[in-house]
Amino acid sequence: MSRHHPLRQAIGAAERVLADAGVASPRTDAELLAAHVLGVERGKLPLVPMVDATVLDALAALVARRARREPLQHLTGDAAMGAITVAVGPGVFVPRPETELMFAWGLATLAEVRSPVVVDLCTGSGVLALSVANARPDARVHAVDIDAAALSWARRNADARAAAGDTPVRLHSGDVTDPGLFADLDGQVDLLLCNPPYVPDGTEVPPEVADHDPAHAVFSGADGLTVIRSVVTAAARLLRPGGAVAIEHDDTHGDSVPALLADRGVFTDIEDHPDLAGRPRFSTARRRPMA
Ligand SMILES: C[S@@+](CC[C@H](N)C(=O)[O-])C[C@H]1O[C@@H](n2cnc3c(N)ncnc32)[C@H](O)[C@@H]1O
Structure with missing residues:
Protein backbone atom coordinates (compact mmCIF):
# COMPACT_ATOMS: atom_id res chain seq x y z
CA MET A 1 0.00 0.00 0.00
CA SER A 2 1.52 3.32 -1.00
CA ARG A 3 1.55 6.33 1.29
CA HIS A 4 -1.24 7.85 -0.78
CA HIS A 5 -3.46 4.78 -0.73
CA PRO A 6 -6.90 5.94 0.51
CA LEU A 7 -7.08 3.11 3.07
CA ARG A 8 -3.68 3.94 4.49
CA GLN A 9 -4.64 7.59 4.72
CA ALA A 10 -7.95 6.69 6.38
CA ILE A 11 -6.16 4.53 8.97
CA GLY A 12 -3.72 7.34 9.68
CA ALA A 13 -6.60 9.79 10.14
CA ALA A 14 -8.43 7.31 12.37
CA GLU A 15 -5.34 6.88 14.51
CA ARG A 16 -5.17 10.65 15.09
CA VAL A 17 -8.89 10.88 15.97
CA LEU A 18 -8.60 8.00 18.43
CA ALA A 19 -5.42 9.36 20.01
CA ASP A 20 -7.13 12.74 20.54
CA ALA A 21 -10.06 10.91 22.17
CA GLY A 22 -7.70 9.27 24.68
CA VAL A 23 -7.96 5.72 23.29
CA ALA A 24 -5.03 3.75 24.71
CA SER A 25 -3.91 1.98 21.51
CA PRO A 26 -5.09 4.19 18.63
CA ARG A 27 -3.06 2.60 15.81
CA THR A 28 -4.03 -0.93 16.77
CA ASP A 29 -7.70 0.00 17.10
CA ALA A 30 -7.70 1.88 13.78
CA GLU A 31 -6.19 -1.12 12.01
CA LEU A 32 -8.51 -3.62 13.70
CA LEU A 33 -11.56 -1.56 12.74
CA ALA A 34 -10.34 -1.31 9.14
CA ALA A 35 -9.74 -5.06 9.07
CA HIS A 36 -13.22 -5.62 10.50
CA VAL A 37 -14.88 -3.43 7.86
CA LEU A 38 -12.96 -5.15 5.08
CA GLY A 39 -13.43 -8.66 6.50
CA VAL A 40 -9.69 -9.41 6.39
CA GLU A 41 -7.08 -10.20 9.04
CA ARG A 42 -5.21 -7.17 10.36
CA GLY A 43 -1.93 -8.50 8.96
CA LYS A 44 -3.44 -8.62 5.48
CA LEU A 45 -4.32 -4.89 5.37
CA PRO A 46 -1.22 -3.97 3.31
CA LEU A 47 -2.42 -6.41 0.63
CA VAL A 48 -5.81 -4.75 0.21
CA PRO A 49 -5.95 -3.23 -3.29
CA MET A 50 -8.44 -0.40 -3.88
CA VAL A 51 -11.22 0.47 -1.45
CA ASP A 52 -14.41 2.25 -2.36
CA ALA A 53 -16.14 5.10 -0.59
CA THR A 54 -18.60 2.85 1.25
CA VAL A 55 -15.68 1.15 3.01
CA LEU A 56 -14.17 4.47 4.03
CA ASP A 57 -17.57 5.72 5.25
CA ALA A 58 -18.15 2.56 7.27
CA LEU A 59 -14.69 2.88 8.83
CA ALA A 60 -15.28 6.55 9.67
CA ALA A 61 -18.58 5.68 11.38
CA LEU A 62 -16.93 3.01 13.56
CA VAL A 63 -14.01 5.29 14.37
CA ALA A 64 -16.45 7.98 15.55
CA ARG A 65 -18.09 5.46 17.89
CA ARG A 66 -14.71 4.28 19.18
CA ALA A 67 -13.74 7.91 19.76
CA ARG A 68 -16.82 8.12 22.00
CA ARG A 69 -15.14 5.27 23.87
CA GLU A 70 -17.38 2.37 22.90
CA PRO A 71 -15.28 -0.76 23.46
CA LEU A 72 -13.48 -1.97 20.36
CA GLN A 73 -14.99 -5.43 20.86
CA HIS A 74 -18.55 -4.04 20.88
CA LEU A 75 -17.80 -2.59 17.44
CA THR A 76 -16.23 -5.73 16.01
C1 LIG B 1 -15.21 -9.87 35.30
S1 LIG B 1 -16.64 -10.66 34.59
C2 LIG B 1 -15.80 -12.10 33.96
C3 LIG B 1 -16.45 -12.76 32.79
C4 LIG B 1 -15.60 -13.85 32.12
N1 LIG B 1 -15.22 -14.89 33.07
C5 LIG B 1 -14.36 -13.25 31.48
O1 LIG B 1 -13.25 -13.54 31.92
O2 LIG B 1 -14.51 -12.49 30.51
C6 LIG B 1 -17.42 -11.23 36.08
C7 LIG B 1 -18.75 -11.97 35.89
O3 LIG B 1 -19.18 -12.38 37.21
C8 LIG B 1 -20.59 -12.32 37.28
N2 LIG B 1 -20.94 -12.27 38.71
C9 LIG B 1 -20.86 -11.21 39.55
N3 LIG B 1 -21.22 -11.57 40.78
C10 LIG B 1 -21.54 -12.88 40.72
C11 LIG B 1 -22.00 -13.83 41.69
N4 LIG B 1 -22.19 -13.50 42.98
N5 LIG B 1 -22.23 -15.11 41.28
C12 LIG B 1 -22.06 -15.47 39.99
N6 LIG B 1 -21.63 -14.61 39.03
C13 LIG B 1 -21.37 -13.34 39.40
C14 LIG B 1 -20.95 -11.11 36.46
O4 LIG B 1 -22.29 -11.18 36.00
C15 LIG B 1 -19.91 -11.18 35.32
O5 LIG B 1 -20.44 -11.84 34.20
Missing part, protein backbone atom coordinates in the same frame (compact mmCIF):
# COMPACT_ATOMS: atom_id res chain seq x y z
CA GLY A 77 -18.69 -7.94 17.91
CA ASP A 78 -16.17 -10.44 19.24
CA ALA A 79 -13.24 -11.11 21.57
CA ALA A 80 -10.59 -13.82 21.35
CA MET A 81 -9.17 -16.27 23.87
CA GLY A 82 -7.00 -19.28 23.16
CA ALA A 83 -8.06 -20.67 19.81
CA ILE A 84 -11.61 -19.33 19.90
CA THR A 85 -13.52 -16.08 19.63
CA VAL A 86 -16.75 -15.32 21.45
CA ALA A 87 -19.49 -12.85 20.60
CA VAL A 88 -19.75 -9.90 22.98
CA GLY A 89 -21.78 -6.71 23.20
CA PRO A 90 -23.96 -4.67 25.56
CA GLY A 91 -24.85 -6.56 28.73
CA VAL A 92 -21.75 -8.71 29.05
CA PHE A 93 -18.17 -8.16 30.24
CA VAL A 94 -15.60 -7.98 27.44
CA PRO A 95 -12.91 -10.67 27.95
CA ARG A 96 -9.45 -9.16 28.49
CA PRO A 97 -6.09 -10.35 27.11
CA GLU A 98 -4.69 -10.74 30.65
CA THR A 99 -7.18 -13.54 31.38
CA GLU A 100 -5.49 -15.60 28.67
CA LEU A 101 -2.50 -16.18 30.99
CA MET A 102 -4.75 -17.64 33.68
CA PHE A 103 -6.45 -19.83 31.09
CA ALA A 104 -3.04 -21.13 29.92
CA TRP A 105 -1.99 -21.85 33.51
CA GLY A 106 -5.21 -23.76 34.16
CA LEU A 107 -4.95 -25.75 30.97
CA ALA A 108 -1.40 -26.80 31.84
CA THR A 109 -2.59 -28.25 35.17
CA LEU A 110 -4.84 -30.65 33.22
CA ALA A 111 -2.04 -32.09 31.06
CA GLU A 112 -1.93 -35.38 32.98
CA VAL A 113 -5.62 -35.53 33.89
CA ARG A 114 -7.98 -37.63 31.79
CA SER A 115 -11.60 -36.50 31.43
CA PRO A 116 -11.15 -33.60 33.87
CA VAL A 117 -14.00 -31.87 35.66
CA VAL A 118 -13.67 -28.09 35.25
CA VAL A 119 -15.69 -25.27 36.78
CA ASP A 120 -15.74 -21.67 35.54
CA LEU A 121 -17.24 -19.38 38.17
CA CYS A 122 -18.48 -15.94 36.98
CA THR A 123 -18.43 -17.05 33.35
CA GLY A 124 -19.81 -13.90 31.66
CA SER A 125 -19.62 -14.55 27.90
CA GLY A 126 -18.53 -18.12 28.70
CA VAL A 127 -15.09 -17.43 27.32
CA LEU A 128 -13.01 -19.40 29.86
CA ALA A 129 -15.32 -22.42 29.93
CA LEU A 130 -15.56 -22.52 26.14
CA SER A 131 -11.79 -22.14 25.71
CA VAL A 132 -11.23 -25.11 28.02
CA ALA A 133 -13.86 -27.18 26.18
CA ASN A 134 -12.20 -26.31 22.87
CA ALA A 135 -8.73 -27.28 24.10
CA ARG A 136 -9.89 -30.35 26.04
CA PRO A 137 -12.75 -32.17 24.30
CA ASP A 138 -12.64 -34.83 27.04
CA ALA A 139 -13.38 -32.29 29.80
CA ARG A 140 -16.72 -31.95 31.60
CA VAL A 141 -17.03 -28.18 31.92
CA HIS A 142 -19.56 -26.35 34.11
CA ALA A 143 -19.97 -22.58 33.99
CA VAL A 144 -22.07 -20.31 36.18
CA ASP A 145 -23.11 -16.66 36.25
CA ILE A 146 -25.65 -14.74 38.28
CA ASP A 147 -26.69 -12.41 35.47
CA ALA A 148 -29.38 -13.29 32.92
CA ALA A 149 -27.98 -10.98 30.21
CA ALA A 150 -24.49 -12.47 30.56
CA LEU A 151 -25.95 -15.97 30.44
CA SER A 152 -27.78 -15.25 27.21
CA TRP A 153 -24.45 -14.25 25.61
CA ALA A 154 -22.88 -17.37 27.09
CA ARG A 155 -25.71 -19.50 25.67
CA ARG A 156 -25.25 -17.98 22.22
CA ASN A 157 -21.49 -18.60 22.38
CA ALA A 158 -21.93 -22.13 23.75
CA ASP A 159 -24.34 -23.00 20.95
CA ALA A 160 -21.89 -21.63 18.36
CA ARG A 161 -18.97 -23.61 19.79
CA ALA A 162 -21.04 -26.81 20.01
CA ALA A 163 -22.12 -26.29 16.39
CA ALA A 164 -18.43 -25.93 15.49
CA GLY A 165 -17.79 -29.35 17.03
CA ASP A 166 -16.62 -28.56 20.58
CA THR A 167 -17.85 -30.61 23.51
CA PRO A 168 -20.86 -28.74 24.94
CA VAL A 169 -20.35 -26.91 28.26
CA ARG A 170 -23.07 -26.93 30.93
CA LEU A 171 -24.30 -23.43 31.73
CA HIS A 172 -25.91 -22.67 35.08
CA SER A 173 -27.66 -19.67 36.56
CA GLY A 174 -26.33 -19.29 40.09
CA ASP A 175 -24.59 -17.21 42.73
CA VAL A 176 -21.01 -18.04 43.72
CA THR A 177 -21.79 -16.82 47.25
CA ASP A 178 -24.34 -19.67 47.57
CA PRO A 179 -22.74 -22.28 49.89
CA GLY A 180 -24.66 -25.04 48.07
CA LEU A 181 -23.51 -24.11 44.55
CA PHE A 182 -22.53 -27.25 42.59
CA ALA A 183 -22.91 -29.36 45.76
CA ASP A 184 -23.05 -32.48 43.58
CA LEU A 185 -19.44 -31.75 42.51
CA ASP A 186 -18.01 -31.41 46.04
CA GLY A 187 -14.48 -32.83 46.16
CA GLN A 188 -14.51 -33.81 42.46
CA VAL A 189 -13.32 -30.74 40.54
CA ASP A 190 -9.89 -30.91 38.87
CA LEU A 191 -9.71 -27.23 37.93
CA LEU A 192 -11.65 -24.18 39.12
CA LEU A 193 -11.15 -21.00 37.11
CA CYS A 194 -12.62 -17.66 38.09
CA ASN A 195 -12.37 -14.16 36.72
CA PRO A 196 -14.74 -12.48 39.19
CA PRO A 197 -15.68 -8.84 39.69
CA TYR A 198 -12.76 -7.50 41.72
CA VAL A 199 -12.37 -3.73 41.40
CA PRO A 200 -12.83 -1.89 44.73
CA ASP A 201 -16.04 0.18 44.73
CA GLY A 202 -15.45 3.80 43.79
CA THR A 203 -12.29 3.15 41.77
CA GLU A 204 -12.08 5.35 38.69
CA VAL A 205 -12.17 3.23 35.53
CA PRO A 206 -11.91 4.15 31.82
CA PRO A 207 -15.14 5.09 29.95
CA GLU A 208 -15.15 1.76 28.10
CA VAL A 209 -15.53 0.04 31.48
CA ALA A 210 -17.65 2.60 33.33
CA ASP A 211 -20.21 3.00 30.53
CA HIS A 212 -20.21 -0.44 28.88
CA ASP A 213 -19.15 -3.27 31.21
CA PRO A 214 -21.96 -4.19 33.64
CA ALA A 215 -21.08 -2.71 37.06
CA HIS A 216 -21.70 -6.03 38.85
CA ALA A 217 -19.10 -7.61 36.53
CA VAL A 218 -16.46 -5.11 37.62
CA PHE A 219 -16.94 -3.90 41.21
CA SER A 220 -17.00 -6.07 44.33
CA GLY A 221 -17.28 -4.19 47.60
CA ALA A 222 -15.10 -1.62 49.32
CA ASP A 223 -11.94 -3.74 49.06
CA GLY A 224 -12.87 -5.52 45.80
CA LEU A 225 -12.71 -8.90 47.55
CA THR A 226 -16.37 -9.63 48.33
CA VAL A 227 -16.91 -12.19 45.57
CA ILE A 228 -13.34 -13.53 45.77
CA ARG A 229 -13.86 -14.52 49.43
CA SER A 230 -16.76 -16.74 48.35
CA VAL A 231 -14.74 -18.14 45.45
CA VAL A 232 -11.99 -19.24 47.85
CA THR A 233 -14.64 -20.95 50.02
CA ALA A 234 -16.13 -22.67 46.96
CA ALA A 235 -12.70 -23.84 45.80
CA ALA A 236 -11.94 -25.39 49.19
CA ARG A 237 -15.19 -27.37 48.97
CA LEU A 238 -15.28 -28.28 45.27
CA LEU A 239 -11.68 -29.25 44.44
CA ARG A 240 -10.52 -32.83 44.68
CA PRO A 241 -7.25 -33.36 46.56
CA GLY A 242 -4.56 -32.08 44.19
CA GLY A 243 -7.11 -30.06 42.19
CA ALA A 244 -6.10 -26.57 41.05
CA VAL A 245 -7.68 -23.14 41.46
CA ALA A 246 -6.87 -19.90 39.64
CA ILE A 247 -8.49 -16.58 40.55
CA GLU A 248 -7.93 -13.34 38.66
CA HIS A 249 -7.69 -10.24 40.85
CA ASP A 250 -7.07 -6.50 40.94
CA ASP A 251 -3.43 -5.40 40.71
CA THR A 252 -3.70 -4.23 44.33
CA HIS A 253 -4.54 -7.80 45.47
CA GLY A 254 -1.17 -9.47 44.86
CA ASP A 255 -0.79 -10.14 48.60
CA SER A 256 -4.41 -10.28 49.77
CA VAL A 257 -5.72 -13.07 47.53
CA PRO A 258 -2.79 -15.42 48.31
CA ALA A 259 -3.40 -14.55 51.99
CA LEU A 260 -7.10 -15.49 51.69
CA LEU A 261 -6.06 -18.82 50.16
CA ALA A 262 -3.47 -19.41 52.88
CA ASP A 263 -5.97 -18.54 55.66
CA ARG A 264 -8.20 -21.40 54.50
CA GLY A 265 -5.56 -23.89 55.62
CA VAL A 266 -6.43 -26.41 52.88
CA PHE A 267 -4.33 -25.14 49.95
CA THR A 268 -0.70 -25.73 48.98
CA ASP A 269 1.53 -24.30 46.24
CA ILE A 270 -0.02 -20.85 46.65
CA GLU A 271 1.44 -18.46 44.11
CA ASP A 272 0.68 -15.12 42.56
CA HIS A 273 1.29 -14.39 38.85
CA PRO A 274 1.82 -11.18 36.88
CA ASP A 275 -0.06 -10.08 33.77
CA LEU A 276 1.53 -9.06 30.46
CA ALA A 277 2.36 -5.65 31.94
CA GLY A 278 4.08 -7.22 34.97
CA ARG A 279 1.31 -6.30 37.43
CA PRO A 280 0.01 -8.84 39.99
CA ARG A 281 -3.00 -10.42 38.23
CA PHE A 282 -4.00 -13.92 39.34
CA SER A 283 -3.46 -16.28 42.24
CA THR A 284 -3.24 -20.05 42.02
CA ALA A 285 -3.15 -22.94 44.47
CA ARG A 286 -3.68 -26.69 44.82
CA ARG A 287 -6.12 -28.42 47.17
CA ARG A 288 -4.08 -30.17 49.84
CA PRO A 289 -4.47 -33.98 49.82
CA MET A 290 -6.51 -35.27 52.77
CA ALA A 291 -4.33 -36.27 55.74
Whole structure:
Protein backbone atom coordinates (compact mmCIF):
# COMPACT_ATOMS: atom_id res chain seq x y z
CA MET A 1 0.00 0.00 0.00
CA SER A 2 1.52 3.32 -1.00
CA ARG A 3 1.55 6.33 1.29
CA HIS A 4 -1.24 7.85 -0.78
CA HIS A 5 -3.46 4.78 -0.73
CA PRO A 6 -6.90 5.94 0.51
CA LEU A 7 -7.08 3.11 3.07
CA ARG A 8 -3.68 3.94 4.49
CA GLN A 9 -4.64 7.59 4.72
CA ALA A 10 -7.95 6.69 6.38
CA ILE A 11 -6.16 4.53 8.97
CA GLY A 12 -3.72 7.34 9.68
CA ALA A 13 -6.60 9.79 10.14
CA ALA A 14 -8.43 7.31 12.37
CA GLU A 15 -5.34 6.88 14.51
CA ARG A 16 -5.17 10.65 15.09
CA VAL A 17 -8.89 10.88 15.97
CA LEU A 18 -8.60 8.00 18.43
CA ALA A 19 -5.42 9.36 20.01
CA ASP A 20 -7.13 12.74 20.54
CA ALA A 21 -10.06 10.91 22.17
CA GLY A 22 -7.70 9.27 24.68
CA VAL A 23 -7.96 5.72 23.29
CA ALA A 24 -5.03 3.75 24.71
CA SER A 25 -3.91 1.98 21.51
CA PRO A 26 -5.09 4.19 18.63
CA ARG A 27 -3.06 2.60 15.81
CA THR A 28 -4.03 -0.93 16.77
CA ASP A 29 -7.70 0.00 17.10
CA ALA A 30 -7.70 1.88 13.78
CA GLU A 31 -6.19 -1.12 12.01
CA LEU A 32 -8.51 -3.62 13.70
CA LEU A 33 -11.56 -1.56 12.74
CA ALA A 34 -10.34 -1.31 9.14
CA ALA A 35 -9.74 -5.06 9.07
CA HIS A 36 -13.22 -5.62 10.50
CA VAL A 37 -14.88 -3.43 7.86
CA LEU A 38 -12.96 -5.15 5.08
CA GLY A 39 -13.43 -8.66 6.50
CA VAL A 40 -9.69 -9.41 6.39
CA GLU A 41 -7.08 -10.20 9.04
CA ARG A 42 -5.21 -7.17 10.36
CA GLY A 43 -1.93 -8.50 8.96
CA LYS A 44 -3.44 -8.62 5.48
CA LEU A 45 -4.32 -4.89 5.37
CA PRO A 46 -1.22 -3.97 3.31
CA LEU A 47 -2.42 -6.41 0.63
CA VAL A 48 -5.81 -4.75 0.21
CA PRO A 49 -5.95 -3.23 -3.29
CA MET A 50 -8.44 -0.40 -3.88
CA VAL A 51 -11.22 0.47 -1.45
CA ASP A 52 -14.41 2.25 -2.36
CA ALA A 53 -16.14 5.10 -0.59
CA THR A 54 -18.60 2.85 1.25
CA VAL A 55 -15.68 1.15 3.01
CA LEU A 56 -14.17 4.47 4.03
CA ASP A 57 -17.57 5.72 5.25
CA ALA A 58 -18.15 2.56 7.27
CA LEU A 59 -14.69 2.88 8.83
CA ALA A 60 -15.28 6.55 9.67
CA ALA A 61 -18.58 5.68 11.38
CA LEU A 62 -16.93 3.01 13.56
CA VAL A 63 -14.01 5.29 14.37
CA ALA A 64 -16.45 7.98 15.55
CA ARG A 65 -18.09 5.46 17.89
CA ARG A 66 -14.71 4.28 19.18
CA ALA A 67 -13.74 7.91 19.76
CA ARG A 68 -16.82 8.12 22.00
CA ARG A 69 -15.14 5.27 23.87
CA GLU A 70 -17.38 2.37 22.90
CA PRO A 71 -15.28 -0.76 23.46
CA LEU A 72 -13.48 -1.97 20.36
CA GLN A 73 -14.99 -5.43 20.86
CA HIS A 74 -18.55 -4.04 20.88
CA LEU A 75 -17.80 -2.59 17.44
CA THR A 76 -16.23 -5.73 16.01
CA GLY A 77 -18.69 -7.94 17.91
CA ASP A 78 -16.17 -10.44 19.24
CA ALA A 79 -13.24 -11.11 21.57
CA ALA A 80 -10.59 -13.82 21.35
CA MET A 81 -9.17 -16.27 23.87
CA GLY A 82 -7.00 -19.28 23.16
CA ALA A 83 -8.06 -20.67 19.81
CA ILE A 84 -11.61 -19.33 19.90
CA THR A 85 -13.52 -16.08 19.63
CA VAL A 86 -16.75 -15.32 21.45
CA ALA A 87 -19.49 -12.85 20.60
CA VAL A 88 -19.75 -9.90 22.98
CA GLY A 89 -21.78 -6.71 23.20
CA PRO A 90 -23.96 -4.67 25.56
CA GLY A 91 -24.85 -6.56 28.73
CA VAL A 92 -21.75 -8.71 29.05
CA PHE A 93 -18.17 -8.16 30.24
CA VAL A 94 -15.60 -7.98 27.44
CA PRO A 95 -12.91 -10.67 27.95
CA ARG A 96 -9.45 -9.16 28.49
CA PRO A 97 -6.09 -10.35 27.11
CA GLU A 98 -4.69 -10.74 30.65
CA THR A 99 -7.18 -13.54 31.38
CA GLU A 100 -5.49 -15.60 28.67
CA LEU A 101 -2.50 -16.18 30.99
CA MET A 102 -4.75 -17.64 33.68
CA PHE A 103 -6.45 -19.83 31.09
CA ALA A 104 -3.04 -21.13 29.92
CA TRP A 105 -1.99 -21.85 33.51
CA GLY A 106 -5.21 -23.76 34.16
CA LEU A 107 -4.95 -25.75 30.97
CA ALA A 108 -1.40 -26.80 31.84
CA THR A 109 -2.59 -28.25 35.17
CA LEU A 110 -4.84 -30.65 33.22
CA ALA A 111 -2.04 -32.09 31.06
CA GLU A 112 -1.93 -35.38 32.98
CA VAL A 113 -5.62 -35.53 33.89
CA ARG A 114 -7.98 -37.63 31.79
CA SER A 115 -11.60 -36.50 31.43
CA PRO A 116 -11.15 -33.60 33.87
CA VAL A 117 -14.00 -31.87 35.66
CA VAL A 118 -13.67 -28.09 35.25
CA VAL A 119 -15.69 -25.27 36.78
CA ASP A 120 -15.74 -21.67 35.54
CA LEU A 121 -17.24 -19.38 38.17
CA CYS A 122 -18.48 -15.94 36.98
CA THR A 123 -18.43 -17.05 33.35
CA GLY A 124 -19.81 -13.90 31.66
CA SER A 125 -19.62 -14.55 27.90
CA GLY A 126 -18.53 -18.12 28.70
CA VAL A 127 -15.09 -17.43 27.32
CA LEU A 128 -13.01 -19.40 29.86
CA ALA A 129 -15.32 -22.42 29.93
CA LEU A 130 -15.56 -22.52 26.14
CA SER A 131 -11.79 -22.14 25.71
CA VAL A 132 -11.23 -25.11 28.02
CA ALA A 133 -13.86 -27.18 26.18
CA ASN A 134 -12.20 -26.31 22.87
CA ALA A 135 -8.73 -27.28 24.10
CA ARG A 136 -9.89 -30.35 26.04
CA PRO A 137 -12.75 -32.17 24.30
CA ASP A 138 -12.64 -34.83 27.04
CA ALA A 139 -13.38 -32.29 29.80
CA ARG A 140 -16.72 -31.95 31.60
CA VAL A 141 -17.03 -28.18 31.92
CA HIS A 142 -19.56 -26.35 34.11
CA ALA A 143 -19.97 -22.58 33.99
CA VAL A 144 -22.07 -20.31 36.18
CA ASP A 145 -23.11 -16.66 36.25
CA ILE A 146 -25.65 -14.74 38.28
CA ASP A 147 -26.69 -12.41 35.47
CA ALA A 148 -29.38 -13.29 32.92
CA ALA A 149 -27.98 -10.98 30.21
CA ALA A 150 -24.49 -12.47 30.56
CA LEU A 151 -25.95 -15.97 30.44
CA SER A 152 -27.78 -15.25 27.21
CA TRP A 153 -24.45 -14.25 25.61
CA ALA A 154 -22.88 -17.37 27.09
CA ARG A 155 -25.71 -19.50 25.67
CA ARG A 156 -25.25 -17.98 22.22
CA ASN A 157 -21.49 -18.60 22.38
CA ALA A 158 -21.93 -22.13 23.75
CA ASP A 159 -24.34 -23.00 20.95
CA ALA A 160 -21.89 -21.63 18.36
CA ARG A 161 -18.97 -23.61 19.79
CA ALA A 162 -21.04 -26.81 20.01
CA ALA A 163 -22.12 -26.29 16.39
CA ALA A 164 -18.43 -25.93 15.49
CA GLY A 165 -17.79 -29.35 17.03
CA ASP A 166 -16.62 -28.56 20.58
CA THR A 167 -17.85 -30.61 23.51
CA PRO A 168 -20.86 -28.74 24.94
CA VAL A 169 -20.35 -26.91 28.26
CA ARG A 170 -23.07 -26.93 30.93
CA LEU A 171 -24.30 -23.43 31.73
CA HIS A 172 -25.91 -22.67 35.08
CA SER A 173 -27.66 -19.67 36.56
CA GLY A 174 -26.33 -19.29 40.09
CA ASP A 175 -24.59 -17.21 42.73
CA VAL A 176 -21.01 -18.04 43.72
CA THR A 177 -21.79 -16.82 47.25
CA ASP A 178 -24.34 -19.67 47.57
CA PRO A 179 -22.74 -22.28 49.89
CA GLY A 180 -24.66 -25.04 48.07
CA LEU A 181 -23.51 -24.11 44.55
CA PHE A 182 -22.53 -27.25 42.59
CA ALA A 183 -22.91 -29.36 45.76
CA ASP A 184 -23.05 -32.48 43.58
CA LEU A 185 -19.44 -31.75 42.51
CA ASP A 186 -18.01 -31.41 46.04
CA GLY A 187 -14.48 -32.83 46.16
CA GLN A 188 -14.51 -33.81 42.46
CA VAL A 189 -13.32 -30.74 40.54
CA ASP A 190 -9.89 -30.91 38.87
CA LEU A 191 -9.71 -27.23 37.93
CA LEU A 192 -11.65 -24.18 39.12
CA LEU A 193 -11.15 -21.00 37.11
CA CYS A 194 -12.62 -17.66 38.09
CA ASN A 195 -12.37 -14.16 36.72
CA PRO A 196 -14.74 -12.48 39.19
CA PRO A 197 -15.68 -8.84 39.69
CA TYR A 198 -12.76 -7.50 41.72
CA VAL A 199 -12.37 -3.73 41.40
CA PRO A 200 -12.83 -1.89 44.73
CA ASP A 201 -16.04 0.18 44.73
CA GLY A 202 -15.45 3.80 43.79
CA THR A 203 -12.29 3.15 41.77
CA GLU A 204 -12.08 5.35 38.69
CA VAL A 205 -12.17 3.23 35.53
CA PRO A 206 -11.91 4.15 31.82
CA PRO A 207 -15.14 5.09 29.95
CA GLU A 208 -15.15 1.76 28.10
CA VAL A 209 -15.53 0.04 31.48
CA ALA A 210 -17.65 2.60 33.33
CA ASP A 211 -20.21 3.00 30.53
CA HIS A 212 -20.21 -0.44 28.88
CA ASP A 213 -19.15 -3.27 31.21
CA PRO A 214 -21.96 -4.19 33.64
CA ALA A 215 -21.08 -2.71 37.06
CA HIS A 216 -21.70 -6.03 38.85
CA ALA A 217 -19.10 -7.61 36.53
CA VAL A 218 -16.46 -5.11 37.62
CA PHE A 219 -16.94 -3.90 41.21
CA SER A 220 -17.00 -6.07 44.33
CA GLY A 221 -17.28 -4.19 47.60
CA ALA A 222 -15.10 -1.62 49.32
CA ASP A 223 -11.94 -3.74 49.06
CA GLY A 224 -12.87 -5.52 45.80
CA LEU A 225 -12.71 -8.90 47.55
CA THR A 226 -16.37 -9.63 48.33
CA VAL A 227 -16.91 -12.19 45.57
CA ILE A 228 -13.34 -13.53 45.77
CA ARG A 229 -13.86 -14.52 49.43
CA SER A 230 -16.76 -16.74 48.35
CA VAL A 231 -14.74 -18.14 45.45
CA VAL A 232 -11.99 -19.24 47.85
CA THR A 233 -14.64 -20.95 50.02
CA ALA A 234 -16.13 -22.67 46.96
CA ALA A 235 -12.70 -23.84 45.80
CA ALA A 236 -11.94 -25.39 49.19
CA ARG A 237 -15.19 -27.37 48.97
CA LEU A 238 -15.28 -28.28 45.27
CA LEU A 239 -11.68 -29.25 44.44
CA ARG A 240 -10.52 -32.83 44.68
CA PRO A 241 -7.25 -33.36 46.56
CA GLY A 242 -4.56 -32.08 44.19
CA GLY A 243 -7.11 -30.06 42.19
CA ALA A 244 -6.10 -26.57 41.05
CA VAL A 245 -7.68 -23.14 41.46
CA ALA A 246 -6.87 -19.90 39.64
CA ILE A 247 -8.49 -16.58 40.55
CA GLU A 248 -7.93 -13.34 38.66
CA HIS A 249 -7.69 -10.24 40.85
CA ASP A 250 -7.07 -6.50 40.94
CA ASP A 251 -3.43 -5.40 40.71
CA THR A 252 -3.70 -4.23 44.33
CA HIS A 253 -4.54 -7.80 45.47
CA GLY A 254 -1.17 -9.47 44.86
CA ASP A 255 -0.79 -10.14 48.60
CA SER A 256 -4.41 -10.28 49.77
CA VAL A 257 -5.72 -13.07 47.53
CA PRO A 258 -2.79 -15.42 48.31
CA ALA A 259 -3.40 -14.55 51.99
CA LEU A 260 -7.10 -15.49 51.69
CA LEU A 261 -6.06 -18.82 50.16
CA ALA A 262 -3.47 -19.41 52.88
CA ASP A 263 -5.97 -18.54 55.66
CA ARG A 264 -8.20 -21.40 54.50
CA GLY A 265 -5.56 -23.89 55.62
CA VAL A 266 -6.43 -26.41 52.88
CA PHE A 267 -4.33 -25.14 49.95
CA THR A 268 -0.70 -25.73 48.98
CA ASP A 269 1.53 -24.30 46.24
CA ILE A 270 -0.02 -20.85 46.65
CA GLU A 271 1.44 -18.46 44.11
CA ASP A 272 0.68 -15.12 42.56
CA HIS A 273 1.29 -14.39 38.85
CA PRO A 274 1.82 -11.18 36.88
CA ASP A 275 -0.06 -10.08 33.77
CA LEU A 276 1.53 -9.06 30.46
CA ALA A 277 2.36 -5.65 31.94
CA GLY A 278 4.08 -7.22 34.97
CA ARG A 279 1.31 -6.30 37.43
CA PRO A 280 0.01 -8.84 39.99
CA ARG A 281 -3.00 -10.42 38.23
CA PHE A 282 -4.00 -13.92 39.34
CA SER A 283 -3.46 -16.28 42.24
CA THR A 284 -3.24 -20.05 42.02
CA ALA A 285 -3.15 -22.94 44.47
CA ARG A 286 -3.68 -26.69 44.82
CA ARG A 287 -6.12 -28.42 47.17
CA ARG A 288 -4.08 -30.17 49.84
CA PRO A 289 -4.47 -33.98 49.82
CA MET A 290 -6.51 -35.27 52.77
CA ALA A 291 -4.33 -36.27 55.74
C1 LIG B 1 -15.21 -9.87 35.30
S1 LIG B 1 -16.64 -10.66 34.59
C2 LIG B 1 -15.80 -12.10 33.96
C3 LIG B 1 -16.45 -12.76 32.79
C4 LIG B 1 -15.60 -13.85 32.12
N1 LIG B 1 -15.22 -14.89 33.07
C5 LIG B 1 -14.36 -13.25 31.48
O1 LIG B 1 -13.25 -13.54 31.92
O2 LIG B 1 -14.51 -12.49 30.51
C6 LIG B 1 -17.42 -11.23 36.08
C7 LIG B 1 -18.75 -11.97 35.89
O3 LIG B 1 -19.18 -12.38 37.21
C8 LIG B 1 -20.59 -12.32 37.28
N2 LIG B 1 -20.94 -12.27 38.71
C9 LIG B 1 -20.86 -11.21 39.55
N3 LIG B 1 -21.22 -11.57 40.78
C10 LIG B 1 -21.54 -12.88 40.72
C11 LIG B 1 -22.00 -13.83 41.69
N4 LIG B 1 -22.19 -13.50 42.98
N5 LIG B 1 -22.23 -15.11 41.28
C12 LIG B 1 -22.06 -15.47 39.99
N6 LIG B 1 -21.63 -14.61 39.03
C13 LIG B 1 -21.37 -13.34 39.40
C14 LIG B 1 -20.95 -11.11 36.46
O4 LIG B 1 -22.29 -11.18 36.00
C15 LIG B 1 -19.91 -11.18 35.32
O5 LIG B 1 -20.44 -11.84 34.20
